[in-house]
Amino acid sequence: MSDDALWLDDAEMETWLALISLVMKLPSALDEQLRRDAKLSHFEYGVLAVLERAEDHTRRMSDLAYLCNGSLSRLSHVARRLEEAGLIERFACPTDGRATLAKLTDHGLDILAKAAPGHVALVRHLVFDVLDEDETARFGVLAKRILTRIEEG
Amino acid sequence: MSDDALWLDDAEMETWLALISLVMKLPSALDEQLRRDAKLSHFEYGVLAVLERAEDHTRRMSDLAYLCNGSLSRLSHVARRLEEAGLIERFACPTDGRATLAKLTDHGLDILAKAAPGHVALVRHLVFDVLDEDETARFGVLAKRILTRIEEG
DNA sequence: CAGGAAATATTGAACCTTCAACTAAGATTA
DNA sequence: TAATCTTAGTTGAAGGTTCAATATTTCCTG
Numbered sequence: 001m002s003d004d005a006l007w008l009d010d011a012e013m014e015t016w017l018a019l020i021s022l023v024m025k026l027p028s029a030l031d032e033q034l035r036r037d038a039k040l041s042h043f044e045y046g047v048l049a050v051l052e053r054a055e056d057h058t059r060r061m062s063d064l065a066y067l068c069n070g071s072l073s074r075l076s077h078v079a080r081r082l083e084e085a086g087l088i089e090r091f092a093c094p095t096d097g098r099a100t101l102a103k104l105t106d107h108g109l110d111i112l113a114k115a116a117p118g119h120v121a122l123v124r125h126l127v128f129d130v131l132d133e134d135e136t137a138r139f140g141v142l143a144k145r146i147l148t149r150i151e152e153g
Numbered sequence: 154m155s156d157d158a159l160w161l162d163d164a165e166m167e168t169w170l171a172l173i174s175l176v177m178k179l180p181s182a183l184d185e186q187l188r189r190d191a192k193l194s195h196f197e198y199g200v201l202a203v204l205e206r207a208e209d210h211t212r213r214m215s216d217l218a219y220l221c222n223g224s225l226s227r228l229s230h231v232a233r234r235l236e237e238a239g240l241i242e243r244f245a246c247p248t249d250g251r252a253t254l255a256k257l258t259d260h261g262l263d264i265l266a267k268a269a270p271g272h273v274a275l276v277r278h279l280v281f282d283v284l285d286e287d288e289t290a291r292f293g294v295l296a297k298r299i300l301t302r303i304e305e306g
Numbered sequence: 307c308a309g310g311a312a313a314t315a316t317t318g319a320a321c322c323t324t325c326a327a328c329t330a331a332g333a334t335t336a
Numbered sequence: 337t338a339a340t341c342t343t344a345g346t347t348g349a350a351g352g353t354t355c356a357a358t359a360t361t362t363c364c365t366g
Contacts, residue, residue, distance in 0.1 A: 015293030024222035069177035098314040140168030251344040
């Protein structure tokens with residue numbers, strides 16, 4: 001970690017304040033819409049969405065946690081609630097006795113399909129309606145660069 | 154809200170996944186360092202940092218909540234804990250009987266000063282070490298544009 | 307292959323945030 | 337100015353997340 005430059009200059013501070021505000025406010029905005037339209041948190045929506053794209057609508061808990069950007073413990077609690085609500089089911093992995101597989105149920109797929117259009121519309125409204133094609137690409141590149149740093153830690 | 158384009162194209166999806174991962178992982182990264190070095194959450198650090206820059210190290214609760222990107226209720230709970238820990242104090246506003254003012258104590262300032270270098274170093278490491286001057290400016294502009302949308306909602 | 311180390315997942319407790327209800331004070335208006 | 341509306345803040349309960357401890361299985365090593 002570079003310790004030389006010990007404070008942020010004005011331009012850096014301006015960008016940092018924008019980023020940190022974005023980071024703190026985007027989740028609430030997404031949660032609000034999903035909670036209202038589908039009684040799901042954004043994290044729960046993410047779990048369903050990842051499963052929907054997975055082979056046989058099934059994934060290992062630990063893979064799922066990674067793909068959903070959450071801890072395994074967090075996922076485990078959420079999975080219990082989703083299972084109780086009948087949106088997913090869990091069962092032992094046949095090839096690795098330690099692993100648990102989570103699978104999207106038909107009901108879960110229904111709920112996801114009902115929630116998705118409103119969610120996508122919001123994402124488009126908040127992000128892609130204000131970024132042109134070029135800006136979208138550049139923004140993604142920079143976000144990924146920061147993300148890589150975070151994941152290295 | 155535009156309802157026309159109902160799904161994200163590949164480039165948009167790529168950028169969206171990067172952004173949402175960033176949004177979900179940055180807080181934990183910041184929390185971890187601050188928790189370890191100063192026993193503060195990032196939100197608590199933000200409260201102290203905003204007060205430090207305020208006139209007389211004092212601000213109204215509602216202004217503070219806005220500047221910290223949190224709800225007034227959240228701030229109220231956090232302020233109680235910070236007050237119990239002696240990092241801030243609260244007192245009635247002399248000019249508006251409804252308002253409460255929060256003020257950074259000397260002890261709070263000490264704790265903040267102890268936490269700041271590590272925090273800034275982490276921010277620099279995660280963000281500004283991987284963005285040049287031009288990228289920093291552009292990234293800030295785009296983040297602010299999205300932020301504006303969120304705040305309009 | 308026995309024993310220890312690492313990986314996978316769950317659980318309960320502690321902690322934090324959100325939500326809704328409530329108190330109190332200032333602003334508005336009839 | 338009395339009645340009402342709005343603004344500011346706090347609080348307790350409900351719900352979600354983190355952290356540490358635990359159980360179980362697999363992998364590795366001597």
